[in-house]
Amino acid sequence: MKEQEERRRVGIMDIGSNSIRLVIYETGNGGGYQVLKECRESARLSAIVTPQGDMPLEAVSVIVPVLKQFADVSAAYEVEEIRAVATAAIRNASNGKEVIEYLNRETGITIELLPGEMEGHYGFIGVVNRIDIEDGYIIDIGGGSTEVTLFRDRARVSTVSFPFGAVNMNVRFGNETTGRWDESSVNELQQLVLDAAEKHDWISQYPDLPMVGLGGTIRAVGKMHQRKLKYSLEQIHHYTLEAEDTDYYYQQLPAMSNDQRKRIAGLSKTRSDIIVPGVIILNTLFRYMHCSHYVISGTGLRDGLFFEWERGKDNVIVEDVLEYEIGAALHGEPLPRQRHLRWVQQLSSELYEALGEGQEDVSNRKILRTASLLYRVGMKIGYHDFEEHTRYLLTTRAVAGLNHRETVLVAFIAIFGSKGKIKKRRISTEYADILHPKDEERIRRLGAVLQLAAAMDVSETQPVDRLVAVRKGRDFELTVHCHTEASMETHEITEAVRDLEKEWDVRVRLVVHMVSKS
Structure with missing residues (x-):
């Protein structure tokens, strides 16, 4: 009998200055993980800090029922551990220790007061395990603090936590009645940010690095920008912005009223007031640091806490972001399918090398490898029409390690062999804002390679032992060696060869060689 995989679950609670969140993760001993449940409640704890700097326990008590229900949710999902952390609002309160003791006593949850660093x-x-990036700055604008981190070669170099965020700066400088900010308020907050940044030389010593943004402010800016452009991909993770994109919101948002900002497409009504100080902080630091561009991360603190729980402190950084993501995607697949996908990936690689693409080899290899391993991911939804499910999953769920263009390329290469094929209109029109002019040809050529590789193992039993492929000009000699009966494969290979000939402008001489058992 097949041994059942052991599954583990953890609940990560983040008691932030603006909101309180719970994420329940599940992981298995076979590798991979998934998010089972997310809960969020608005708190705005930074707004209840008195002028004397303390948090009245009576005001804090409103979050006790929220934390208790989060604990109930965690129990319902049978988590083995709850890791609860409190950040800037409670950390910066003069009675922060008393607040933590009160919450521990009232909720029964052990809450850790997390230092800014x-x-x-x-x-x-959370960033480097989900974005394939070597060097940069990370800026995390919360409700009561802003963390700036420098990383080089995927290693953290320096971190500083500033005691200003979107909520507490809105309380300090914002207009509670109208929501409009006058020029003097904007300038005061900007100067406060600059004065703090200038005390840390490393913040301005590495110009032209990307700024990776975490938190609600940068995500809100990204969503507004996507809605403004009618962006074609439903993903915010790894979305990029240029300096002028945030300049626009820095110039436009402060003078608007809350009611006007609530009508902006892509901006949550609950963020219509605190978006202004958030954008001022973001824009000021970006300009001061002379960063090259923005990269939005959909992951951060909670993901970092999960990775430490799953992998341990000594091995917390994954070696290869994309490979780890692929492993997570294959997690839970039947073993015959996993063997099939690995074999299809190997065959597609051999075919591609034999065809001799030349330019952009590295990029194409990465895209083809990913598409080969994920082309059946849609079966997690259902077997029938799995190709359309695959396209849906790949274009709506971020694939860590891929940028948005690579994501779309992988999605359409993966479904090239589907019954309806790829319609030119869909590629050239639906994703024209993401793809490059020659990407349609790239999709068809790599898709034809994947289709042929998949045809060689349509039974998912690996009857093809090996292949020998040699290209001489337009002639492509392909010998397929089978170690067992492969009638299903023979038919599919013949069909797939026609597409390969068309897309690569080659003449295929196909020989299927059956190795007799003696």
Whole structure:
């Protein structure tokens, strides 16, 4: 009898300055993980800090029922551990220790008061394990603090936590009645940010690095920008922005009223007031640091805490972001399918090398490898029409390690062999804002390679032992060696060869060689 995989679950609670969140993760001993449940409640704890700097326990008590229900949710999902952390609002309160003791006593949850540097540390882990990036700055604008982290060669170099965020700066400088900010308020906050940044030389010593943004402010800016452009991909993770994109919101948002901002497409009504100080902080630091561009991360602190729980402190950074993501995607697949996908990937690689693409080899190899391993991911939804499910999953769920263009390329290469094929209109029109002019040809050529490789193992039993492929000009000699009966494969290979000939402008001489058992 097949041994059942052991599954483990953890609940990560983040008691932030603007909101309180719970994420329940599940992982298995075979590798991979998934998010089972997310809960969020608005808190705005930074707004209840008195002028004397303390948090009245009576005001804090409103979050006790929320934390208790989060604990109930965690129990319902049978988590083995709850890791609960509190960040800037409670950390910066003069009675922060008393607040933590009160919450521990009232909820029965052990809550850790996270130092600012550790908040930046976990945010860094959440970024580098989900975005394939070597060097950069990370900025995490929360409700009551802003963490700035420098990383080089995927290692954290420096972190600083500033005691200003979107909520507490809105309380300090914002207009509660109208929501409009006058020029003097904007300038005061900007100067406060600059004065703090200038105390840390490393913040301005590495110009032209990307700024990776975490938190609600940068995500809100990204969503507004996507809606403004009618962006074709439903993903915010790894979305990029240029300096002028945030300049626009820096110039436009402060003078608007809350009611006007609530009508902006892509901006949550609950963020219509605090978006202004958030954008001022973001824009000011970006300009001061002379960063090259923005990269939005959909992951951060909570993900970093999860990775430490799953992988341990000594091995918390994954070696290869994309490979780890692929492993997570294959997690839970039947073993015959996993063997099939690995074999299809090997065959597609051999075919591609034999065809001799030349330019952009590295990029194409990465895209083809990913598409080969994920082309059946849609079967997680259902077997029938799995190709359309695959396209849906790949274009709506971020694939860590891929940028948006690579994501679309992988999605359409993966479904090239589907019954309806790829319609030119869909590629050239639906994703024209993401793809390059020659990407349609790239999709068809790599898709034809994947289709042929998949045809060689349509039974998912690996009857093809090996292949020998040699290209001489337009002639492509392909000998397929089978170690067992392969009638299903023979038919599919013949069909797939026609597409390969068309897309690569080659003449295929196909020989299927059956190795007799003696």
